Amino acid sequence: MTHASCEPARITEPDLIAIRDDLASREPIFHRPEWGSTRADFERMIAEGFWETGASGRRYSRAFVLDELERRYASPPLDDDWESCDFHCQRLAADIYLLTYSLRQGARETRRSTIWQRAGSDWKIVFHQGTIVQDA
Template identity: 60%
Template sequence: MNPPVHRSAATEPKLETDPELAEVLEELSAREPIFHRAEFGVSREDFERMTVEEFWEVGASGRRYSRNTVLDELEKRYAAGDDDVWETSEFQCRRLAENVFLMTYTLVQDGTRVTRRSTIWQRTAEGWKIVFHQGTVVTDS
């Protein structure tokens, strides 16, 4: 068993967004958590429009998932009609390249499951597209 990790201000990254990216931060935080906001769509076609063809993700389990696998799971989730209770915080946005941005934040689901999330977004002529996503379960504080 690993010893507990003690966090301090010195070990934490500086989670500030460049003021020049305030508009991008606002736009992207309104889209997170990805695939959980009905106003951006709930069908497979909607999710296809939200993602680049090469999209993939690393789940909280550490497993890698292809775009098709993610889309299949999303279809099942929305068909089941389960309640989706979540809260987001600690948004930070960083420019990675021209029209490519990293969005990070914390997600609490059902009041108990805490994950750190990161999404790489690309601004295209068709609108925002998700390139990559990762969720990591927070196991200590």
Template identity: 55%
Template structure:
């Protein structure tokens, strides 16, 4: 997927916020995470499991209640306008040099504040062999 040059500023703003929930500069307290997502936020993990807003917030509380570090690398960012103030951001995420996934987040800026409405991950690397699965161009 390519980004319309008119959306370069949006792409820069949103790619600075991803991976979602993994930028301490935006806060690590529950209230910070609540302010990052819409009230109807939900997520589909790379496992295919659906997660509610409440579940995600509980997991984040647990994760950040102790020292937490990660070795994640995100690249191949692209953004597309879906509707007034609503954008689809896609990217690839390499987690711990072991798991490669394609990620997408629907971001809403209709109130003037960026809030994630939906997030999804899809594995694009075979977890058994470590080889990259055939990935169609986006």
């Protein structure tokens, strides 16, 4: 089996393109100061049951992530040298969407998955995972 034959099609349905683009503007999560940079901002963005699996494979709770974000933003953030691309959106259930994409940070590349939930006119992050593709 060739590598190309094992790849999923990953085609965003036409009726989900606007949602894909809206969610893509929020990624990578926690690195978009226009969406928030304070603990209160992040608490509004993150669903109560949120957790994530980092690129290290470690699982992190909502409370841990909020503490880390508060620490990170306590001093001026460094310029992040990153590029995100290859966004795909899939509806999982009513008002629940999976957004996947690739993130390049210098020589490091990760595949990212975020589960988003529509919350009225806003969005909440339910789950996030990063998986390393290559690391220099």
